[in-house]
Amino acid sequence: MSFNTFGHLFRFTTWGESHGPALGVVVDGCPPGIPISAEVIQRDLDRRKPGQSRFTTQRREEDLVRILSGTFEDEADGLLKTTGTPISLMIENTDQRSKDYSEIKDKYRPGHADFTYQQKYGIRDYKGSGRASARETAARVAAGAVARLVIPQVKVRASLVQIGPHKIDYSRFDWNQVDQNPFYCADPVAAQEWEGYLDGVRKAGNSVGAVIEVVAEGVPPGWGAPIYGKLSADLASAMMSINAVKGVEIGEGMNAASLTGTENADEMRAGNQGPYFKSNHAGGILGGISNGDPIVVRFAVKPTSSIITPRESVTVRNENTDVVTKGRHDPCVGIRAVPIGEAMMAIVLADHYLRHRGQTGRDGGIGYDI
Amino acid sequence: MSFNTFGHLFRFTTWGESHGPALGVVVDGCPPGIPISAEVIQRDLDRRKPGQSRFTTQRREEDLVRILSGTFEDEADGLLKTTGTPISLMIENTDQRSKDYSEIKDKYRPGHADFTYQQKYGIRDYKGSGRASARETAARVAAGAVARLVIPQVKVRASLVQIGPHKIDYSRFDWNQVDQNPFYCADPVAAQEWEGYLDGVRKAGNSVGAVIEVVAEGVPPGWGAPIYGKLSADLASAMMSINAVKGVEIGEGMNAASLTGTENADEMRAGNQGPYFKSNHAGGILGGISNGDPIVVRFAVKPTSSIITPRESVTVRNENTDVVTKGRHDPCVGIRAVPIGEAMMAIVLADHYLRHRGQTGRDGGIGYDI
Amino acid sequence: MSFNTFGHLFRFTTWGESHGPALGVVVDGCPPGIPISAEVIQRDLDRRKPGQSRFTTQRREEDLVRILSGTFEDEADGLLKTTGTPISLMIENTDQRSKDYSEIKDKYRPGHADFTYQQKYGIRDYKGSGRASARETAARVAAGAVARLVIPQVKVRASLVQIGPHKIDYSRFDWNQVDQNPFYCADPVAAQEWEGYLDGVRKAGNSVGAVIEVVAEGVPPGWGAPIYGKLSADLASAMMSINAVKGVEIGEGMNAASLTGTENADEMRAGNQGPYFKSNHAGGILGGISNGDPIVVRFAVKPTSSIITPRESVTVRNENTDVVTKGRHDPCVGIRAVPIGEAMMAIVLADHYLRHRGQTGRDGGIGYDI
């Protein structure tokens, strides 16, 4: 994908900085005739919104989305529907409290994009990280809400599966638990334990990383394409484009290196509805194309570099200095990445659905003709 | 990227199947006036070529590359140079020994793309996996050799760093060792130990996965772009598009989840030539843009599913069956992925170099004006 | 180009309908550090704005543009500058007077996109033509104003050169006249004569077509690229994408068919600064690449189909009916296409400038090194 645009047939472009008047997204290529509403988009945005618990930044962002174009009320049923033209979604920035930027204006914060933006562009919007702010992810969550409407047969869900060194126990995995704790975690016991751990991290003025697992169920076989349009390659690009992500895995992921061929390859059996796989080490993708099993993606979010502990750095004039983050930040930005990962999964799948339909005229594999 | 094309300004399109008359690549957007020769491309291809040791398939593929277009002899110095027009490279398939495909023709091999190609396209080239064959990677290695010429100031190297569960010891890491053992491994002790291990795997009729680390030195700060054009996102897409890859990491990768903010963020100091980083947990990328440190990418290759051990599967008529791979295959396809990973790194960097130069008019960061 | 996006390195995406809350454009890939202001964009928008004379629609559209992102105030000089990130421009629709759409809601207006949108999408925003409204062109004029800033050395101007069957006399061509008459016409005598003619057309409840000529001076040799990225091909696409355009010409255009080789090919002579052309039948483009002469493009705009004369048509229920346009429309939409043509010329050139710089590292031809 390129610059600030992602996708081919279902594609979107995001814009906006953290401390400008607004941010937004233009979704292009959406199929026409799909019922839509600001409410359904808002629902996903609210899950990403900060200030939901003591473990996410206390910054208040209303994140109210407005639909500015691309929809029309169908008189036949009174429903607002997509028209097939660009859907422009805008979120105004309401919490731009006047703040003293004199410190970060002149310093490069370690682990942030300050230095690289300055190097690349020679000019840097230092207010709230400018374009590099995680607020951009609100725009993609909005786009992801539209993407979900394009593939209603697909259920996309995510869970935090690791925070710092603490992993969940998959034997306790229960999707119903995800909205029952402040971590979007499917393992209720782990979520309980993490509370104390993360309180400690927060009080120590530190931060910690996390791993998010995103699962898409209901994807038919046949989505994706060789070779550079592999479903897995687009998912890797999608997840790696999220702020602070440093690793992406499909199915067994990095662990596939440790396995033998007998352990890793998913055996097949004849089923009533066609062949099925006895296991899903592949994460639902073979040769870059979906195989009908759930698509399983994990990605690692690094600990935020905005911490209260002083860090060595330099000024824009190349002088040694220290940086201490003040203000409102997340001890674990990975928590809020859960709905973002869902959004990117939905976006990639919606795009591949349309691309597959374009090339083959079918909704999915041979057994899935329209 | 899309279908069989990768890249934006430096872009290439590959074509060809394992058992057709030839395969090839068209490289478009290459800067003009760059000295080039079939020999320099051949050198990279020879490193990927099978049959180099007992640990890679004994299939004989000459993999001789021909330059069919896009070059011209400069009369001033007698050198063959790129003209800025499409460079077409072709490799003929010479080892298409007539083979009995009757078995795999009717069966889906577990872990392969047989089932998904059949589902997607309704037709499948079962000879040597058709388009899903790893022979496609020869085409990208050829494209990568051209990419290297575009960024001669950048040194791209790779090493196998894990085979099965056995990792290298980074304290012994020495680039000079890479070409001294059959594993392209920078740790000579590990390479020695792996010989016995992999012999065992091979004799057991099994296979095993691997992790490859690719490092690019000499990349100036400033390459890459927000948000969906992040250098990290394109690298993730590039590596995940390689056959059998299931995970991609930048810098700390998945391990970043386990770290705290104090551990992970690279502190900065004022240097004589400008700011520098005291560590490289970031893998040379911040906010999707290179920071001047080495770019470090790792990817995991799954164990090949083509093994001598019988595996449960189904026929194309949805009947239960067993599959046993006969013929010539790699016990660890990860070994040959080393030059492929280098090629993809070079390709992504060449593309981002040109994109950065297009937008800013500079070769790199503010200190790197042309 | 694709859907609602145009361009490669300098690229923009437009959104919005005629009667929604707003319309806008996101400009991506703009070089950083360029001084910009809402005023400079507004200046171009004001030239496109309706209601400037009795020859354009009396609809009142303030067309006030807001910059929502992508800029930052440079403290060094106090100027607002581009940051290299997406520039989001929004224009609110202020003149959405409540109107009775009951007639056009159920009828297909001849010559409009009503029937084709309904066929394609199965749903149609009938208010003011929805996405097919010429109001979309405000967004591209805004993008064009940004493009001009990217190539300040290039002067892009346009003139109406034909209205109905009446052509200008090129011997009277004077760029200074363009803003002195309501037709943006460089021939003051023709402009005078057209007044009476167009009054007659308007009073007859009819409309008429026009031809616009756009000229770019200061383009160095070397912009453009073979084969499908030809400067001429992108200009043709750009102009043909404007509402109501049915023909595009470069240099001699359709007339080139009538010429002989001796008449048409521009001869060259040695000049002090290098070779120059004795004539410009080519319109400044040879083999898809600029040759240093002015780029000359003409395009024909059809007469608007919104006229007061009753026209035979059908209802959405396939019943015969008549359509009579009421309300505010232009007798010659071609007049307002003058600044739109300039905008598209500037956009194509800015994009090719960056693409050329990306591939070659130069601003123009060999004599134009940075």
Next chain:
Amino acid sequence: MSFNTFGHLFRFTTWGESHGPALGVVVDGCPPGIPISAEVIQRDLDRRKPGQSRFTTQRREEDLVRILSGTFEDEADGLLKTTGTPISLMIENTDQRSKDYSEIKDKYRPGHADFTYQQKYGIRDYKGSGRASARETAARVAAGAVARLVIPQVKVRASLVQIGPHKIDYSRFDWNQVDQNPFYCADPVAAQEWEGYLDGVRKAGNSVGAVIEVVAEGVPPGWGAPIYGKLSADLASAMMSINAVKGVEIGEGMNAASLTGTENADEMRAGNQGPYFKSNHAGGILGGISNGDPIVVRFAVKPTSSIITPRESVTVRNENTDVVTKGRHDPCVGIRAVPIGEAMMAIVLADHYLRHRGQTGRDGGIGYDI
């Protein structure tokens, strides 16, 4: 489109120079399961082949096409079919007679791309114009032959309708005549008259331009898309990318400027199968979307600049000189542009068919559901 690639879902990339070993095209995104053969592609290539009459260059080019990838023999019916993977087509250059290039090597031929290629790239393949050679069009004709197979319900035909100042009489238009004369002209009387005219031009050592009209019948309503993906915009780009083309028209084309709204807008009537248009001034496209009527495109080809009459020019060292073309060239290159125009029409339509199907799930308009 970009560089040497055209199209989105149905896309192709051409490569090769006039005097290299071969030229070719990679067609990507073709739907799977379509019967194909080298013969069906060869048929279109043979129509473009030079040396068919005394009015085209006597150069002998066999132009034999080979299919190198992307097809497979379906055992069910024994037919060779597309597999959905890249189709690589190659044509070897057989008539590279050793020639003395010493003259054009050092001179810029007026009207050719010699000067602009040298300026852009700083290096120029002067043998037979290198990449700027019209031989590139063989590659697109091959791609067009594949495109036709994707939309078998659409009939794409073309006719020469003007040569020099001499136009056909549309009252005599008869598609059956096109292959009965050396001009691919649907008006047999005009074709007869043109023989003497063109003989005169040829004997005078001169050349002349032409206009080609391409018509596509059987296109359902609904193909195309606002705003920058308009069917008309893509057709304009496609035709303008052909060598020597200087103007493109849809329907009334440039003449639309001279018409009034009452004359130009096609009225509609209720028909048994839905609404129909009483005329086709629109050329089958409204708002960038097909309306079910034949798509009508015309383009003007300039007279070739390679003529026997001496022309003033300069050397690569900026010295005045004369250029006289020797060797084998066409007095009217427009004749051979007829099958090329057909190919580009087929390619644009095939791409838009797939794009429409991707977004809407339908083959055409509302009445054309799959």
